[in-house]
Amino acid sequence: NAGVTQTPKFQVLKTGQSMTLQCAQDMNHEYMSWYRQDPGMGLRLIHYSVGAGITDQGEVPNGYNVSRSTTEDFPLRLLSAAPSQTSVYFCASSYSIGAGGNTEAFFGQGTRLTVV
Amino acid sequence: AQSVTQLGSHVSVSEGALVLLRCNYSSSVPPYLFWYVQYPNQGLQLLLKYTTGATLVKGINGFEAEFKKSETSFHLTKPSAHMSDAAEYFCASRTDTGRRALTFGSGTRLQVQP
Numbered sequence: 001n002a003g004v005t006q007t008p009k010f011q012v013l014k015t016g017q018s019m020t021l022q023c024a025q026d027m028n029h030e031y032m033s034w035y036r037q038d039p040g041m042g043l044r045l046i047h048y049s050v051g052a053g054i055t056d057q058g059e060v061p062n063g064y065n066v067s068r069s070t071t072e073d074f075p076l077r078l079l080s081a082a083p084s085q086t087s088v089y090f091c092a093s094s095y096s097i098g099a100g101g102n103t104e105a106f107f108g109q110g111t112r113l114t115v116v
Numbered sequence: 117a118q119s120v121t122q123l124g125s126h127v128s129v130s131e132g133a134l135v136l137l138r139c140n141y142s143s144s145v146p147p148y149l150f151w152y153v154q155y156p157n158q159g160l161q162l163l164l165k166y167t168t169g170a171t172l173v174k175g176i177n178g179f180e181a182e183f184k185k186s187e188t189s190f191h192l193t194k195p196s197a198h199m200s201d202a203a204e205y206f207c208a209s210r211t212d213t214g215r216r217a218l219t220f221g222s223g224t225r226l227q228v229q230p
Contacts, residue, residue: 102165107152
């Protein structure tokens with residue numbers, strides 16, 4: 001099993017450009033989410049999905065879009081990149097609520113994004 | 117809304133010394149609690165997770181955490197630090213609302229001195 005795979009690992013964007021961060025998992029997890037990690041702030045939830053076709057906003061959704069057409073994939077789109085979106089982005093997946101509240105999340109290796 | 121507080125953004129210990137990383141949660145209902153570790157330029161790896169009814173939870177790499185409801189704490193400890201323990205540690209919580217999202221603390225960077 002590859003687990004959670006994120007691409008690319010590094011990306012530099014110019015202000016105003018758009019791009020998609022890819023995330024794929026091969027564990028048949030229903031729940032997937034995107035976090036951003038900034039120094040001293042831990043990880044903050046951007047968007048999440050409880051299953052194919054269902055997405056919702058997290059704590060810091062502005063400037064990002066998501067869709068979930070399959071169980072495996074959960075791409076994150078930056079519509080018009082801004083320097084404030086410079087961060088490390090992590091995708092995570094876990095089993096659904098039926099698996100119990102203490103089911104852990106599995107994380108990808110992260111995408112380091114710089115917006116200049 | 118639930119929150120997680122990690123006291124101390126940086127902790128430095130000598131090799132062989134006790135490691136203590138602090139985590140307090142704020143929730144009227146004890147949440148599900150986790151500790152994750154992040155090595156440089158890597159993703160987050162689960163160290164341990166709280167199991168309902170337990171007070172002491174054992175994890176990987178010799179780490180353990182004690183749940184104290186009266187103090188709303190879930191501190192992480194290791195009796196003897198190793199150089200390979202140098203990393204950033206995150207405490208996280210989830211309340212049983214049906215959402216899978218985790219709420220993270222701000223992280224504690226552990227430095228181990230030779």
